[in-house]
Amino acid sequence: MATAAAASGASDGGRYAHKWVIAAGVTLASVLELIDTSIVNVALNQMGGSLGVTTDEVAWVSTAYLIASVIVLPMTGWLSTVFGRRNYFVGSIALFTASSVMCGLSTSLNELILFRVIQGIGGGALMSTSQAILVEAFPPDQQTLGQSIFGIGIMLGPAIGPTLGGIIVDQWSWPWIFFINLPTGLIALYLCWTYVTDEPGDGSPAPMDLVGIVLIAVGLGCFQFVVERGEHYDWYGASIIGWTTAVAAVSLVGLVIWELHTRYPILKLRLLKDRALAGGVVVAAAVGVAVYGSIFALPLFTQQVLGFTATDAGWALLPGGAGAAAALLVIGALGNRLPDSRWVIAAGAVICAIGLLGHSQFDSTTGMSDMRIPIFMRGFGTGCMLIPATTAALASLKGTDLAQGSAMFNLSRQLFGAVGIAASSTFVIRRTEFHRARLVDHVTMYGLETPRRLAGLASAAQAAGHDSVSAHQLAIGALDAGVQNQAATLAYDDIFLVLAGVISTALVTVWLLRKTNAGATGPA
Numbered sequence: 001m002a003t004a005a006a007a008s009g010a011s012d013g014g015r016y017a018h019k020w021v022i023a024a025g026v027t028l029a030s031v032l033e034l035i036d037t038s039i040v041n042v043a044l045n046q047m048g049g050s051l052g053v054t055t056d057e058v059a060w061v062s063t064a065y066l067i068a069s070v071i072v073l074p075m076t077g078w079l080s081t082v083f084g085r086r087n088y089f090v091g092s093i094a095l096f097t098a099s100s101v102m103c104g105l106s107t108s109l110n111e112l113i114l115f116r117v118i119q120g121i122g123g124g125a126l127m128s129t130s131q132a133i134l135v136e137a138f139p140p141d142q143q144t145l146g147q148s149i150f151g152i153g154i155m156l157g158p159a160i161g162p163t164l165g166g167i168i169v170d171q172w173s174w175p176w177i178f179f180i181n182l183p184t185g186l187i188a189l190y191l192c193w194t195y196v197t198d199e200p201g202d203g204s205p206a207p208m209d210l211v212g213i214v215l216i217a218v219g220l221g222c223f224q225f226v227v228e229r230g231e232h233y234d235w236y237g238a239s240i241i242g243w244t245t246a247v248a249a250v251s252l253v254g255l256v257i258w259e260l261h262t263r264y265p266i267l268k269l270r271l272l273k274d275r276a277l278a279g280g281v282v283v284a285a286a287v288g289v290a291v292y293g294s295i296f297a298l299p300l301f302t303q304q305v306l307g308f309t310a311t312d313a314g315w316a317l318l319p320g321g322a323g324a325a326a327a328l329l330v331i332g333a334l335g336n337r338l339p340d341s342r343w344v345i346a347a348g349a350v351i352c353a354i355g356l357l358g359h360s361q362f363d364s365t366t367g368m369s370d371m372r373i374p375i376f377m378r379g380f381g382t383g384c385m386l387i388p389a390t391t392a393a394l395a396s397l398k399g400t401d402l403a404q405g406s407a408m409f410n411l412s413r414q415l416f417g418a419v420g421i422a423a424s425s426t427f428v429i430r431r432t433e434f435h436r437a438r439l440v441d442h443v444t445m446y447g448l449e450t451p452r453r454l455a456g457l458a459s460a461a462q463a464a465g466h467d468s469v470s471a472h473q474l475a476i477g478a479l480d481a482g483v484q485n486q487a488a489t490l491a492y493d494d495i496f497l498v499l500a501g502v503i504s505t506a507l508v509t510v511w512l513l514r515k516t517n518a519g520a521t522g523p524a
Helices: 002-011 019-051 060-083 085-105 109-123 126-137 140-171 181-195 210-229 239-261 269-273 275-304 310-337 341-359 368-394 399-440 449-463 468-504 506-512
Strands: none
Touching: 019 060, 019 085, 019 109, 019 126, 019 140, 019 181, 060 085, 060 109, 060 126, 060 210, 060 399, 085 109, 085 126, 085 181, 126 140, 126 368, 126 399, 140 310, 210 239, 210 399, 239 269, 269 275, 269 399, 275 310, 275 341, 275 368, 275 399, 275 468, 275 506, 310 368, 341 368, 341 468, 341 506, 368 399, 399 468, 468 506
16 A cells, blocks of 8 residues: 555655645544544543532533634635645644643633633634645545545544543543643644645635624524533523524524625635535534434443443443444545445445444443444444545535535534534433333332332342331332433433434435545546
């Protein structure tokens, strides 16, 4: 492979000579951002205890980052044009790395939230700009290979994050989840500054679409706040969510109207006239809901129902990352020999849906070994979908349009990923209440099983040294805990069934994409 790569680089007059180094640098930067998004969640309790704040207050550490990054993401195409793609990308890496260190050094919640906002501003550029750089760095016949290398990193990042975070929190302290970004960030900074080059048109003056910037900031910021904090405020039971939703809706509708009519839009929504990009954005939305929703729900299931530790819950996610890596390696190795990419994406949707259906069979007796195959299948199916969809969606775009298209593709995946997380969080609460109410109807003293179960539990408590009164109370508590556990199990099973249905929608939307070879950048 190295020999072939060298030959390819030489034959192209040196244009693609450093493609492997560039791939390593941009992938490392993107993995840093993805790990940091998920690694923080397992450390929130320790952060709250260290800073002397409540769990609800410390949750802003995660929310602030996501709001900042999602606001910046759609602007990355325009910012790349203004500052030059390399300068903007390298500057974003530097900002992300420096603010990571400052997050670790923070001594108050306000300081930590401030530096997380700055970190989000830097991190928001890394994913979409990385993909645009990779498309320019690899020759047309190796696009799938380059995107597959990148895809391995972005699929492993969310899987590694909770595991790494659990280990760091258990072995050291929470600031180290930020300090570990320093050495890897500096390596990515050096590689990208040395080998990434600007494309023609980068760094040229572009009129500032101030109205578009304000509408993006207000609309996407409010939208992200609603999906992140809606459950905490009981959704529309609180006026703040109602008002924020209204502001988001008005701002986003205004954004669409403005960007379609202004001469110099910061977000070129007209590009969605390209059927391939529009289809890719829809596929990215389905992948975002299903993947982010399942990655959110699965650790909660393992901890709440199965009693796993945070570290064990993180290890449970690893087969998903391994499955995605396996799929991307296969796709990258086969390259042009793969059939029409739409069939590859459709096959991935089927495999991912089957894996999620396997998730819906988990119960309180499920062990780690029972979970590996369904989780691996979900990851493998996602890997089969993501990179071919990316390649097909961006195939016909060049220059600044490429950066804009990549931003829209990643924005769709991230926004709908947030929707998937919020929906899963709300769904598990509502469905647990629903199933508990139904189960309680059958747990009565008028049946045969309930008195027998209570008697057995009370006898066990008396055998452990409790008197008859306390033994009876303990038996009732144990029975209630069993009902709650079963209700939660059924709720999580429902979530995975819904997510399987969501990913299945890709079987329809994938045909919006043009017929392309999975390893090519244009029509086959």
